Amino acid sequence: MDDAAGEEEASMFETSHVLGALLASSPLLARAWDRCAAADAAASGLVHGEDGGTVYVGFSGAPAALSAAGAAVAGGGGVFAPVGLGGDATRRMFAPLVAAEPDAAAVGEQVAVQALALQCFLKLWGSPDFQVCTYVTEMLKLNLCCMLQLEIELRPTHCNLLAMQILLDQIRGKAVVFTGHSLGGAIAALAALHYLCISSSSSTFGPAPPVLCVTFGSPLLGTEALSRAILRERWGGNFCHVVSQHDVVPRLLFCPLDAVPARIIVEMQLRQWPARTHHSGAVTAVTADRDALRQLIQTHVGAVAMEQKLADPAAAPSGGPYRPFGTYVMCSPDGAVCVDNPAAAVQMLYATFASRCAPGLESPEAAHSCYGDLVLKIPQHLLVKRVLRAADAPAASNYDAGVSLALEASGIHAMVRAHATEASTARQWLKMSRRAGRRPSLNCAQLATKLGRITPCRAQIEWYKALFDGELGYYDAFKQRRSPKKFSKANMYRIKLGQFWDGVLAMLDAGQLPHDFHRRAKWVNAARFYQLLVEPLDIADYHRRNLHRTRGRYATHGRERRYELFDRWWQEKGCAGAGVCRGGDVAASASRRRRSKYAGLTQDPCFWARVEEAREQAESARGERDAAKLAMKLEELREFEHYSGELVASREVSVDVLAPQSSYTLWVEEWNQLKLRDEVRTILL
Template sequence: MDTEASSFETSEMLGTFLASTPLLKEAWRLCGTANAMGCGAFAAEQVGGVGYVAFSGVQEMPVLGWDPNYGMLVPLDVAGRGLFAPLKCRYDDEEPVMVHSGMLHLFLQYHSRPDFQSQIHSLVAETKSIVITGHSIGGSIAFLTALRLLTYLISIFPPISVFCIGFGSPFLGNESLSQAILRERWGGSFCNVVSTRDIMPRLSLHQSLVPTPQWQAIIRFWYTSMMSMNFANLQLTEEDKARLFSSVAADMECLAQAVEGSGGRLFWPFGNYLFCSDEGAICLDNAVSVRKMMHLMLRTGSPNCIIEEHLKYGWYVERLSLQSLKRSFLEGDLSESSYEASLSMALNSLGTYRQVSIAPMAKDCLKMARRMGRAPNLNAADLAIRLSKITPYRAEIEWYKACCDKSEEQRGYYDSFKQRGASKREFKINMNRYKLGAFWDKVIHLMDGKELPHDLHRRSKWVNAAQSYMLLVEPLDIAEYYRSGMHLKKGHYISNGRERRYEIFDRWWTERVVTEKLSNRRTRYAGLTQDTRFWARVEEAKEWLDNIKRQSDPRNLAFLWDGLIKFETYAMNLVEGREVSADVVAKNSSFSLWLKEWRALKTQIIPQSMPLV
């Protein structure tokens, strides 16, 4: 099975597509126009049904002198002024999504300009596709602009496609940003065209690069010249070039060796990287492989080419367009497996086949990309099989619910399980509850370990399965929680006892429902109560009702009265909208008994005697 398919098949398809269309040529042409317009400029054009926006690589430093915080990562949800709402942490223990402070500052300057806003709104209104591009620093600004557009266009119908191309652009954000983009399924919207020997895409400006004041001066001089494209005045000595080159190479080696999951405050690649060499090109989309390849390919360069390579993208684009990623096999490839032949093609395209010391490592890097790319999908396929095997457990619980609903006791599903005796039937249902919970905890564990596809929470099969499980089983979890007296030890279920998996599944369902058209009003009761926390709210209301009878403090009385009124309103809205299962309104259910007692109490209390709330 290991030799059946190439790991970089999908990314190669993207590379082939880009090389065979006018996208790269048009994007680079407009980048040249923007660069020629000077500092802080942007160019916008419409070609057919496609709108192009290019940012100049000539930019002004946000502050005079060298700000030590300029290249630092800052939280996007705070510094981004709420413009990138979907790109936020999903869990409390996640590292925050962070971006380069200087690049974000430059983007926000553009975003506040009326001429820029006018051009963007015009393209959104008049085109079906928008291509955002930029060279050097302009590419990083383009990435942020594309992220903002993708965020904004979520609510637009019909949808408008957004594609972003950077040429030699430096890293923008941390690993959390990369993960968030993958979760939103936006990874395919970004491509960074990188020369195998250009140091600019590898220049993260992290403080680890500037350990001494003298070295800070060299970095500042280099970076300022790159920002202004003023290479005529870039008079670095051979020694300075060598030190700059070796320092960037050392930083890339540290990044390449970093363990995935430890990059909360390290710069991290995202999207696709189209690596270009004199021999051809190859496209990779696995972040770990990208950063290792960034390190390996830099070792084929030299300090003397640090300027030339950054200006060579027009030549690469022209060559790629003419060759359309020309395929050439090494001698002996025809006798190898298709996978080995694909590896040979890739190494040939990068020009590494002549580098005896680098070729084996580059080959291992591509193989690693294949393993890392396949493993999440294989894990998801295995889970899908296991999901089918636990179907009988769900079926038995559904049968149990149907029996409870038809019972002459008229207690319903929730109260029957909560008040159960020591019968074999209830014991088996309880064991099924545990088995289903263990399966879904395993799913969450694999997701936490990044061992499943990043967009699993957007796949209908898993979203629907998780929601169905939650609707069926969480009422039983609530019943067990109050049956065992855990509320007396830990507090009420919603705030103190709810399993993490249910919080996660709530988010999955909410994100899915937002993009779908709501159905018509129900004409009969739902098969399962749609608010899975309903019974926990009933238990809390029952406690309030008991407390209000014994309460004498006016303030506490007002609080309890207000809470009971709000719960009744909430519950009756669900009942009238048929958003609850029929067992909720069963004659002897906890809710029906509570409602009867509450309404009797309301008639006994003189409203005027209640404190104002």
């Protein structure tokens, strides 16, 4: 079986160099770089305009570098310390990203970005130029009849409405590219993330136009939690990071922050600024020993790469807190390679940097400022027919030939003795990262097969439900163990289904499934159907064994974690009537829409737990002699009556709820009898 898998692996094509050649031969990179240069020349550090039917928004990091120059020269990486996006100033701006999984929040992981980029972005975000750009992109999703309302919103920003309308005419319905060089790239990435966040939260206005962020030599922006959040939102393909072979800036923040010579990033940014002659006092030479700097970066990037290669969850994170996200385009004069797997990006960042420097690129400054030449020379190089060198050994397959071309394009020449070690390591990492990148999707496909095999268990419970719908409902039949043989089978199928979904969640927690797994309609719908069908049986089992008396309420002490996650998935999908174990929310959503017939399954999965609590409350109220306590209990019962009445009136419940002997029907009778008592009637009136 392993041999067959190996043959299948060897027969496939390696496409990273093909994607790199396609990107490099397009005008996208050259146009984005031109906008970066224009941004560096602009006093505001921000420019925008149309080119080839696409709107380019360029950012410069020079103002941020200038403001941080003093602190950076003083030493330390404090200016690049991570700052969480959950603060008051940023939570609303990046709401989808900071909505982390509950488990991740519990262990202290948070979505964070480097302080300097965030500080500069927030300053730019409040400027008139950026407000024009932001509101223009928002208007792409609005109807022109909303112009008057939008004008009112624009007034506080002191923008010129006429200029905004002219710009709107230029970019309506066109793609938007955010771009920047060095620190400007990190700011551009934050601007793109903000745009994607407001676009996703404004989906009622229709889909937003395409957006892409292209950075050149940008330092790392965020923590691994940010990388995971971007993957969960399916935004990884919206980011393209162009990195030259020996640029230290994109690799420097892999080092521990206390060991980072932060001034290097700041000074290199200022050296790209045409206006630097006016601020020459802030720009000093890079005095660090180049060999020591290269050794520092190689040591820590190599450690992070090895950590990801071993994939040991128990190992402590190496180096600094920042990790890559999006697609990395590894450039050299020989071509470009696209890598969209974060682990592969780290590995290629190390392998390309560890290879011997080419003549003319010995200085860190030259490697950081070479992007203008690269975007011009790479397309010219691609025009020349390129074949594997005659000295190369014949490739065993198309895939091996593709790996060789990818290594050559990234600047690692397998037949150059000085590159032999890096070439061998990079070849191994490229192959491994490809398998690692495909593995979650393969696991998901295998789970889909298992889901099909487990479906008969769900069908058996549906049959069990239909058997008792007309008498007392399948909830009460299961709770009372009616027909022991049928009960045993239903209970066995309930346990099997629970084990299957717990296994799915275990794989998701271990990173063995795609990060956007919980956004895929097939799995969200399957999980929701399972939950609505089976959770009532779990509630019945909980109360049948009197666990509500020994442990406490089902909703807080007995509910399985899988159901809480399934509620979250369903809410994120945006479906009306998502059950969250809060009857008021379900009833409110139910009142907004009315079914023509009763639902196949009760839409609040915790409905029966609330019925059990209401029955206990009614029994307690019958024996209560304290008027104040009785009033409180009656108020809770009245709230449940309103909640359940809304569900029944809107037909958000299944017919088994209204069965003659169901717990709900019995509660209605008990409640009506309780309301006839004189003291109760007096309180209710």
